[in-house]
Amino acid sequence: MAMVLQLSTFVTQYLTASAHEIKDKSPTALRFGVLSTAMINPAAIIHPSETHGDVLLYGVASREYNKARSYAKKYGFSKAYGSYEELLNDADVDAVYIPLPNGMHAEWAIKSLEKGKHVLLEKPLTANADEAKHVFKAAKKAGKVCLEAFHWRFHPAAHVVDALLSSGRYGPVLSTHSRMTTPKGSVPKNNIRWKYELAGGSLMDMSYTISSTRYFLHMPRLEAVNSAAAVPAPHDSRVDAAMNAELTFKSELAPNPVKASIYTDMDRANSYVLIPRVWELPSIQIECENATIYFYNFMMPHLYHYIAITDKKTGHTSYQKHYSFGPKWGTRGESWWSTYRYQLEAFVDKVRGREPVCWIEPEDSVMQMECIDSVYEKSGLGKRKGTSELLREKEKK
Numbered sequence: 005m006a007m008v009l010q011l012s013t014f015v016t017q018y019l020t021a022s023a024h025e026i027k028d029k030s031p032t033a034l035r036f037g038v039l040s041t042a043m044i045n046p047a048a049i050i051h052p053s054e055t056h057g058d059v060l061l062y063g064v065a066s067r068e069y070n071k072a073r074s075y076a077k078k079y080g081f082s083k084a085y086g087s088y089e090e091l092l093n094d095a096d097v098d099a100v101y102i103p104l105p106n107g108m109h110a111e112w113a114i115k116s117l118e119k120g121k122h123v124l125l126e127k128p129l130t131a132n133a134d135e136a137k138h139v140f141k142a143a144k145k146a147g148k149v150c151l152e153a154f155h156w157r158f159h160p161a162a163h164v165v166d167a168l169l170s171s172g173r174y175g176p177v178l179s180t181h182s183r184m185t186t187p188k189g190s191v192p193k194n195n196i197r198w199k200y201e202l203a204g205g206s207l208m209d210m211s212y213t214i215s216s217t218r219y220f221l222h223m224p225r226l227e228a229v230n231s232a233a234a235v236p237a238p239h240d241s242r243v244d245a246a247m248n249a250e251l252t253f254k255s256e257l258a259p260n261p262v263k264a265s266i267y268t269d270m271d272r273a274n275s276y277v278l279i280p281r282v283w284e285l286p287s288i289q290i291e292c293e294n295a296t297i298y299f300y301n302f303m304m305p306h307l308y309h310y311i312a313i314t315d316k317k318t319g320h321t322s323y324q325k326h327y328s329f330g331p332k333w334g335t336r337g338e339s340w341w342s343t344y345r346y347q348l349e350a351f352v353d354k355v356r357g358r359e360p361v362c363w364i365e366p367e368d369s370v371m372q373m374e375c376i377d378s379v380y381e382k383s384g385l386g387k388r389k390g391t392s393e394l395l396r397e398k399e400k401k
């Protein structure tokens with residue numbers, strides 16, 4: 005289903021960007037470089053940049069120059085490079101967006117930071133928590149911004165759910181359940197998500213489940229991974245096609261430890277064998293003492309979402325939807341802004357030295373990776389390794 009969502013995001017982003025494109029950019033606009041011609045680029049950076057007056061799509065790099073050149077022409081980048089290094093060596097690039105395979109995130113983020121670029125780095129931040137620490141050390145040393153691109157956290161609907169929980173109106177949180185799946189066959193066999201050496205796997209790709217759990221529990225301390233069951237991919241048992249885990253967190257929103265279950269599946273079986281579960285959008289259920297809050301499609305709320313609050317005493321359910329404003333953005337933003345557009349707004353604010361209305365702190369991203377590591381450890385698969393680390397290990401043998 006996630007792939008379907010991605011497709012509709014591309015279409016809506018294209019349409020809204022065309023309708024709201026800013027042609028007259030600031031003369032000092034941030035010059036963005038994009039490392040690779042990844043599938044996610046149009047939705048995550050290209051179209052959002054088109055509607056931001058302080059961002060220029062400056063350069064795109066690919067492993068093949070011809071690919072970069074035609075991509076640059078298609079999307080309006082001024083420059084194309086035949087390697088990622090070349091882009092980083094261009095002193096005119098101010099910031100880079102990194103949508104490389106997960107296992108390559110740390111290596112290229114560190115190289116970018118060392119070249120003095122600000123970095124917007126795709127999720128999951130790195131292959132594991134050790135790499136995440138190295139990335140932020142490099143950011144600190146360089147004095148540059150580095151943000152994990154968990155775009156959904158920048159959307160007003162997420163902030164509304166957070167405010168509902170923080171209000172205390174529904175009592176302490178008792179448990180959570182977060183789920184993200186995509187139908188069997190929807191992730192092509194040769195996709196990066198199936199490759200161990202690129203740090204693929206369902207939990208890595210669908211780490212939104214852990215992200216949403218942690219966000220709504222206010223970045224809690226992980227007490228334990230009680231259970232973690234991976235369904236191995238048929239072609240490589242080191243890769244999880246699905247992951248089912250139960251964790252215990254200590255959160256400021258509850259006096260007692262909170263049980264959190266997560267379910268990720270990039271090979272979700274059809275309903276009655278034939279029907280792909282296209283209705284299974286990434287969602288989280290948060291059970292409080294007095295009510296259950298269900299946030300349907302928290303990952304791409306700009307396309308469609310709802311927040312359902314069911315009162316436990318009366319059984320009554322009320323619904324909310326929030327496409328703009330919310331408790332953090334106030335009157336800033338537009339109802340057509342996507343999660344990625346909100347994210348870009350915050351990123352530019354941070355780079356420009358303005359306080360963004362919301363942010364993902366380095367410690368938070370490191371803890372996110374620690375949680376992912378712990379689930380993989382508990383499942384018996386072991387924590388993921390970066391692509392260059394695996395290459396070094398192979399060379400040693």
Ligand SMILES: NC(=O)C1=CN([C@@H]2O[C@H](COP(=O)(O)OP(=O)(O)OC[C@H]3O[C@@H](n4cnc5c(N)ncnc54)[C@H](OP(=O)(O)O)[C@@H]3O)[C@@H](O)[C@H]2O)C=CC1
Nearest residue numbers: 040041042043044065066067103104105106126127128196
């Ligand atoms: N925020 C979001 O909503 C989303 C985030 N993502 C994240 O973005 C990243 C990229 O995902 P996605 O766009 O699906 O990836 P793609 O497979 O479409 O793109 C990855 C790019 O990396 C480059 N690359 C470099 N080395 C390799 C290699 N060994 N194998 C394959 N590609 C390589 C290629 O670009 P080139 O040939 O031009 O060098 C390729 O196009 C992932 O980390 C993913 O988790 C993905 C989808 C949505």
Ligand SMILES: O=C1OC[C@@H](O)[C@H](O)[C@H]1O
Nearest residue numbers: 006007008010127209210
């Ligand atoms: O980050 C993501 O969001 C959308 C999904 O389709 C994709 O698998 C994942 O990488």
